[in-house]
Amino acid sequence: MADRYDILIVGAGVAGSALAHALATAPRTTPLRIAVLERSLEEPDRIVGELLQPGGVNALKSLGLESVVENIDAAKCLGYCVVDAAAGKTVEIPYPGKHEGRSFHHGRLIMNLRAAVRRAPGVDLIEATVTDLIEDNSSKRRVIGVRASLKGVEGKQSFLASLVIIADGCYSNFRTSVFGAGVKPETKSHFVGTILKDVVLPMPNRGTVALIKGSGPVLMYQISKHDTRILIDVKQPIPSDLKAHILANIAPQLPHSVQSSLEIALDTDRLRRMPNSYLPSTPQGSSSSKPGVILIGDSWNMRHPLTGGGMTVAFSDIVILRPLLAAVPDLSDWNQVKRALDRWYRDRKPLASTVNILSVALYDLFGADAPELEVLRTGCFKYFELGGECVNGPVSILSALAPSPALLTYHFFSVALYSIWVMFTHPQRVPGRPDEKPRYAAARVDQYPFLLYKSARVFYTACVVFGPLLWAEMFKHAGPSRTTLVLGVVASLAVGAAVVL
Template structure:
């Protein structure tokens, strides 16, 4: 036995490291002695991932509440002031409201900074060990701790605690064991394929760039250090066999011409890395359907599409709420813990639901692969071009500073109805019989209106089909 702790945290990623620091900091002020916390991580080497590199303003605000904003310093991070969306050579600017700022960085450097703060927190032991299994009480099945193996050792050590928190990420090994009957299945509809562009200037510096390619997934680009710019290409499942050829042929022509050389060089020098974009709605924990003595946090419990960069914002916001609730809790009293976890679930719901729904709704619109979605995509672009509240509202949702599913539903269906208006009124590409290089744009003729009325119904129905299941997955009771 390696020791008895108050709390074991499995996984020293974003959520695990931040929670270890937060619990130590809060309880040091409330208790005579701080909690004894063991933070276990398979490898304490710097992680290397292609996602988790963009922190929205809402996530920056959560870091500040946790006293961890200094983790963004000294890692060559880049301030982000908003987005620009590129479609068919046109660009629309979507700034964060009220001077709010996000931040982009190499994921591994940020994680290492969080781990370092956790190591310095009173009562926290950071242990490099692979957790192999949960330790359960034979009679009650309550989780009492974990067995883990340190590097270069085959012997399993036992770590015991009154509470075990699982934060081992999207590929969690213990999700099934903890959630039991309450578990929902994760689904994967697409992948992000990433490379690093070297010394590249985006159309708007210090802004995330979203390029829309008709019939293909969106491309997301943002600078993550002085010399590195991340490019993520969304590819629908299954991934094409010739991935490089797909990107060169079907994606690159839709990017700004100034980026073509950098993309070609990156594809020649760097291997294309893939990450599944999974959806896992959160299920209320505690009660009789989840395992006593253990809870989940972060991607091990709740996942959404990384297109909007909201994952870390949700995780850090979860830590802010959960750490305050746990500070005065009796971990051995599972009835009390169940009530606490229910309070946490519903307190986090406005932000997590907004980010989760928005991530997949935007992916469906930006990755339009049928005629009705293409209408919604064009309408969305035109909606942003209107500026004012048509930009401020959506980007506040995206930034994680307006946690409101109601506001999200308002803007989503405002886009849907505006898309229908655009379909009737705005000029659209037509066949240019004069053989001129200049594209011919014509408004619909009045005799086309009956067909457009029918199409309007199918477009609105498509919007409902996109939004409805996502909303239901967040509001249904378990």
């Protein structure tokens, strides 16, 4: 005999737990009966999902879950500090106003979220491994439940529901079965992480981004009173000896206050890897997906973790989805659910797309390995050095306080054009032997023709970085014509450049 619920949620991580609590406590004439199935209810141990931007903190407050970041020894995050290792310079990027983020041990947050789920009315939190989706016998093969193996119980048990929600994370076991093989994440690199003990960062209560020559960025942020997470970007192919690679190529370029702590951590702690993946969102409830089931969180939409936007997007998604699903009188009526999903997909775009585009574009700049990208990276750092709106605007976008693709387009092309200006007007390093003291000189007039050619390549590179991301996030599913979508991207880029000029 199968257990029957109104909603089944597969996964009790960030998105699954928050959504279960949100739907259970949403105003509704008929209370929902919800089951959350999670493979293991032990405290998880992960190296990502440890930084919540101010926009995510605001979303938690909207959901009535602000207490989940309390009593877990969380650290305040007041903004960022960007370190240019090659230039030996540091720039502060504070959050606007009095806004604050939070950073913490991921597992402690999850346990607080699950405790909130247990207190929510009408919710069963069940330790079970979901193995299959159950479909009916109609021509549309609607999903009507799941099969799962309960911990300590032989055989499989069926759970039926009007709506099934998949929230099983970046390694989702059900993404392909719902959307097909064409929807899969692109892995751009890996973060290698460990814990630094009692380290002194260049600026307290700031996430530190170190720009490393010849490698991707290094991210550091305090997650408790004594613990600081360090995430080192490593591109393919992964070195066979990661510790030796870090000691030889990464550690010497980090701030001196960090180097000894990193060496100790490499001797005493294990290194763990996490893929840095990008997965644009796909419309749900359409003909390309199965009816009766939806995905949420990293199982459906991912961005590069460099900007720490994953949990912020997930919580913000739930803030938007909660009233839409709560207003559906009959969750077994897929047409009603689909209308809610269409509205959700549209309404989430400004925040989710802005955070997603910024995360990948910023990684492409900070992980620069091409000459044109190096120019953009240098220009980006000097753009931050200008202060004022050149800092306030980008950090408002990054922190999800200003969810505006138009504002992101403006600042991205401002950086691109300022990078070109920097090439002409700022002293550049003169090539020489590695053992020589670095020398810098301004561009000569006879170098201008080459710099004009290089400027065109830099601006083209900026368009190549930004354009596909904008198309994937904002226009990919906006209409039936691919030509219309491409023209939309070109027009958006042109508008961004025109606004800057």
